[in-house]
Amino acid sequence: MKEITLICTAHNERGRCNVEQLVKILDAIQPEVAFEELRPLDALMLYKDPSRYTLEMQAISVFGKSRLVTKIPVDDYKRPANFKSVLDNLFAYVENTSSKYCQLKDESDFLTYQYGFEYLNSEKFEIHENQIQQILEVVVNDSNRADIKDTYLTWNQIMHMRNDSMIKNIYEKSRQLEYLNACFLIGAGHISGIRERIANQIKTGITSINWKIYGRT
Secondary structure (H helix, E strand, C coil): CEEEEEEEECCCCECCECHHHHHHHHHHHCCCEEEECCCHHHHHHHCCCHHHCCHHHHHHHHHHCCCCCEEEECCCCCCCCCHHHHHHHHHHHHHHHCHHHHHHHHHHHHHHHHHCHHHHCCHHHHHHHHHHHHHHHHHHHHCCCHHHHHHHHHHHHHHHHHHHHHHHHHHHHHHHCCCCEEEEEEEHHHHHHHHHHHHHHHHCCCCCEEEEECCCC
């Protein structure tokens, strides 16, 4: 049976969440295929310019110098023009409104810096992230600003579509590719949504892939 190890990451280096540590993880797993949180066209563009590599892209490139690894971008989404700045405004509003939100974010960032991938792939991170998202939702719902609520709704829809697409694309690509061992490098904030979709695949009887989360038994 094919096996995929889910590796949660942070896209940019933060303390022990760095390229060197991720390369060590890849060395231990020895994936033949690396599924990436990138859209195909973005991957083509970004891999032409090493200065724009994410943490994951850097680590895969280092790992790939001594081993053959097939890179498969599996993300797929569209978002409104200038949505990043609008989304930044949403997060700034929540930070200015909730000290508890800021406290949990700071704690999570500190633990990421101190423990890196050990923390990002742990149940503790998932609990922290779910608490952060719950506070964010409450703050948005309590807001009297239509723009904040609209942005939050759009962001949630995009995240749901991305998680759906990534898992769908991984299963489709896995039917086409011959491999025994792969990894899926994903931003840690996706973990609960991705785990939910993997569980749904298993419930429907699709058991062609054995999934593991790095660092969990």
